[in-house]
Amino acid sequence: NAGVTQTPKFQVLKTGQSMTLQCAQDMNHEYMSWYRQDPGMGLRLIHYSVGAGITDQGEVPNGYNVSRSTTEDFPLRLLSAAPSQTSVYFCASSYTGPYSNQPQHFGDGTRLSIL
């Protein structure tokens, strides 16, 4: 049982480059989300999805795009990388709706540096 799989684990980009962080889960969870984690701050929600075809913005969505074409996958796209996007990114998934009070499952994180 793979759980939540994030790729890549590490990435270095130059300012202005674009890239996609991949997230996949095999638990048939409706809810998926992306967070960034920065020193001295709590995890902050970037975007989330409550099911295939449905996405919404979180607390810090600027500079990021998401799509949810399948239940399993929830990629995060950086359109034009900026040094302020240097961070550790976590993807998480859980059930939602009547079962929303369930533990969230996190990926191992992607450590991203923008030069």
Add this chain to the structure above:
Amino acid sequence: KNEVEQSPQNLTAQEGEFITINCSYSVGISALHWLQQHPGGGIVSLFMLSSGKKKHGRLIATINIQEKHSSLHITASHPRDSAVYICAVTMSGANSKLTFGKGITLSVRP
């Protein structure tokens, strides 16, 4: 003011000590989560609770809904317990969205 506050910010203990980490929140919630993150590692869910008390091995989590407060206790602490402990809440009506505290860094010395 942050909606989820954790204390103390950093904590150092000797192996074998009983440790308490606190979390206070200022909003109505449907659930509170305790998460663990080892250095350079991923995030693992330890507990999710909406009332009372839960126990798993040497870890005990309690919540007082009226006081908007939760505690995570570690009994017979061990160096492998050294990690960041994060409190997060699911606000009432927020479906699965989490609001996080900043986390507490625990270091257990042998």
